[in-house]
Amino acid sequence: MGASVEVSHLNIVAQAGGKDLPIVTDVSFRIEPGEVLALIGESGSGKTTIALSLMGYARQGCRISGGTIRVGDVDVLGLSAGEQRSLRGRTVSYIAQSAAASFNPSRTIMDQVVEVASIHGLMPREQAEAKAVALFRDLALPNPQTIGQRYPHQVSGGQLQRLMAAMALICDPALVILDEPTTALDVTTQIEVLQAFRRVVRERNTTAVYVTHDLAVVAQMADRILVLRQGRQQEQAETRQIIESPQDDYTKSLIAAAKPAPRDAGRLAPDAASTPLLEVRSLIAGYGALDKRGLPASPVLNDVSFTLHRGQALGVIGESGSGKTTLARAIAGLVAPARGQILFDGQALAPEVPGRSRDQLRRVQIVFQMADTALNPAHTIEMLLARPLQLYFGLKGEPLKKRIAQLLDLVQLPAQCAQRLPGGLSGGQKQRVNFARALAAEPDLILCDEVTSALDTVVGAAVLDLLAQLRRELGLSYVFISHDLNTVRAVCDDIVVLYAGNKVESVPRAAFSQAARHPYFELLASSVPELRQGWLDQRSSTSRLALPPMAVGTPPNPELCSFLDRCPLRVSGACDTTAPPRRRLSSDVEILCHRSEADLIALQPASV
Structure with missing residues (x-):
């Protein structure tokens, strides 16, 4: 069960040249139990600094110079150093941006996921492992019974990010901090991770702080948004209001920047007879x-x-x-x-x-x-x-x-x-x-x-x-x-x-907007989050289910299409027997596929 979080007049400074330089100035907010608050803003705006302060932690060279932080009934800044260490991982947990840099490559995944439960003495090893397996299943990880026996390098980046979430959730924390947890992931993996994170947070009614600069992701994950700039809060409101009718000029600039427009480079069309660079x-x-x-x-x-x-x-x-x-x-x-x-x-x-x-x-x-x-x-x-x-x-x-x-x-x-x-x-x-x-x-x-x-x-x-x-x-x-x-x-x-x-x-x-495209390009295009609430739910309900291999138990043939097992448009008797041809469609689009242009237009749904 999530806890309420109340931050009042928070100030954090960095010490440089014998002087205190303000990093975070007079920031206040409240998060209700089970609510997700997103902290957004440019790099250096203080998002991660504020998030870390919820654990009573300040980076080297910085210190929390004023204000109060309460998680439930706990006055975080009033705790001793030892009490704050007991708070971390147990009451407040942290999911870092880079899971690959956070796991020890020499230890199994299970050892590291259950370690925090052991440190806090919450449960015996056997019980912790059973709980970890349940979390692996909740987070839609493959082979939940055995994936913990692997080492970090033996799983994909998206799987490792979800395994870090299991590590953060195993002690049933009241507050979870997610610090750019999907920034380094490709779009299809990001969809899986976002779906898993949101489902687990909702089912457990966990209070969460989501740090990111990706507003399209925020639209799917957060109940409320706090906009930060140079350590000061600019605007705070419900997610829909921020996205649809922002009040602050800086917030408006963030929304505008989240909608990439073509950058006209003024480039002349290349001379076909010229030497390519x-x-x-x-x-x-x-x-x-x-x-x-x-x-x-x-x-x-x-x-x-x-x-x-x-x-x-x-x-x-x-x-x-x-x-x-x-x-x-x-x-x-x-x-x-x-x-x-x-x-x-x-x-x-x-x-x-x-x-x-x-x-x-x-x-x-x-x-x-x-x-x-x-x-x-x-x-x-x-x-x-x-x-x-x-x-x-x-x-x-x-x-x-x-x-x-x-x-x-x-x-x-x-x-x-x-x-x-x-x-x-x-x-x-x-x-x-x-x-x-x-x-x-x-x-x-x-x-x-x-x-x-x-x-x-x-x-x-x-x-x-x-x-x-x-x-x-x-x-x-x-x-x-x-x-x-x-x-x-x-x-x-x-x-x-x-x-x-x-x-x-x-x-x-x-x-770029042509209807005919390779089925893999269609998958990528349909996996890019849109800056509107409800997109993730819609994407989850309309996405195709994974198809079973045409020949169950048969190892993939390197001479055939590499996308065969994931392709919703594959043709039995062609895709599973013959290498795909390289064909040129209209508008100079070139694809490696058995399907004709007419097939692709007729069979693929409208996308971005």
Whole structure:
């Protein structure tokens, strides 16, 4: 049973240079038992800081300087340090954004899920394991009786996120904090996780705080919304009112930014006779030693081809494991292709970085998805940005400092960030530093691997506008990898759809709304949350049930369609016997499918 939560005049400060800098100022709210409150706002607005304070916790270098926090009858800030430790996990639990970083890879899942119950001495091990299995079942995890015997690396990202929820719920906490729990998930996995989270929270009548910058997700999960900016509350109301009739100007800007609009880059149509900036031909890549046929032990990409012209943006979409990041790493020279060819400005690129010239390395830059692992935590932001400027342009002294300041301004970070370490920045700020470092090399092509997934809607929209501006001014080109179809549609000229390493569809901008599409593209499109209440319920009631394999017990044939077992439009006698042909539809749409264009239009429901 959930408890009421009351926060009154909360103030949190950070200590810097012997002074207290306000992080959260005079924030007050109340959550009724069983209610879900969403905290939204830009990166650095204080969302996570406030959420952590509900456990009596402040990050290193910060302290709760004033106000009161009550969870039920407990005065959280009046507890001793030991009493607050007893509160955490038992009365208030926390679900972090990155489950992969939160689990110990050397221990089984079950050991870690039941550990909190053991720490608080709530129940014997046998009872805790039985309760964990029940939670696994409630959270719609596969094989609930045995999944706890696995290690974290043996389950998918979406499954691991739900397992973390089981860890948080096993002690029946009165309050659960969900801190961006689906941000890093692809859209189809996000649907499963959201459905599981919401069902369990409702059935258990758990009070919850949901921290996110995704307003479409908030519309499905929250009863009320508190809008924050620079540590101050801007507006607080029921979810429907915030979404449909926001009162505060800042809230209105968040709502507007949550509806991506096409970014006109002013790009001229590529000359068919011109040399493409990037050409990928029949690429096969993966990991591990090559076998006798020259194929990797763990294949990822299978016969992928596409062309990118100067000033063009190509979107690459697909679920986790589809090969998106491996494709970017192969282009960057971080994964050697087993077969195929990658040409840049008409010249074949060496398979790996050591074989490429310094100029080729400068002209092709990659921005990684996880800024936490891409930025050296021991180096200041100034040192991180100085590295490419020194390497490629020999800058030093005042010109170096001036260029660093320009780069920070370009990605909308204050100049004082230069002297800070990555650990002192928010997730969105770190990703902007990641992007600034790529821009420092003045590249022709940037490989953007989920560069906006960790950003709030306003900053994310600003980054997308920046990408469009750089295309106009510099003729910059992008390979834009994302699981957010709306973002890809907003910034890209063409889309390549990957599934299990195969290019199942390519779509030019003019055909983005075309009725005929590959069944997998239809699945992705119908899984993007909409900014309206009730969408998740509607999606759950209208989505197709998973189909059983055509031949039960028969292992999948690698020569057949990789989407066969999930495809609602599969054709018995064709899809299960013959490899799908690559066919071109109207408007230059290309699909890997047995179905004709007429079939796809007739059989697929209307989607986004």
